[in-house]
Amino acid sequence: MATVQIQKSGGQPWGFRLAGGRDFNVPLQVKKVESGSPAAGVLAPGDSIIGIGNSDARGMTHMQAHQTIRGSGNYLQLTVVKGHGGMDRLSSIKPKGPVKFSPWKAQSAQ
Template sequence: MTTVNITRQSMNQPWGLKIAGGRDFSVPLQIKKVDPSSPAAGYLSNGDAIKAIGGHSAEDLTHMQAHQLIKSAGNQLQLTVLKGMYEEPNLTSLKPKGPIKFSPWRNKQQ
């Protein structure tokens, strides 16, 4: 586990992260997406499991409770994460092999 401290310049600047999951979704909280030009970039990665927000255990938090803790963090956000816990598989390798057999224009009468 890693604890990261993220700083932003003002309350108007977004943290640059999207979260997913929560007790109400029956899925552990995780980092869904990180904006590469945001304060969170370099600290968090897609798929990191969120274990604590500002020292509060994230284990039993609903999605909205987690969102509110992040929103109320001011300009300093502390997250404890487990790196790469929920990495999505690389789907770019699932490209069709050979010619594509369906085309909506193939059977169109001219």
């Protein structure tokens, strides 16, 4: 477990994509980090986020975590568990098998 700080300026994005949350039954994790962003070199895909600022993030929904991060201003403190463990579980929230509906098929049928 580590506490990391990320700082940004103005309207610059943090540069990482969040996945999971209580509503997905998957722990909050970093899914992607943009190179050259404030999060680059601090976070890595697969890091589990267990705290945002002074809040315990383990029971947060995805949207609660997202809003807490957005509301942090230009300084973000995260408590993370480093590592790639659990990223396989994120695939469970993606559809498996053939897509049963495609807007392109629906348009061509008209």
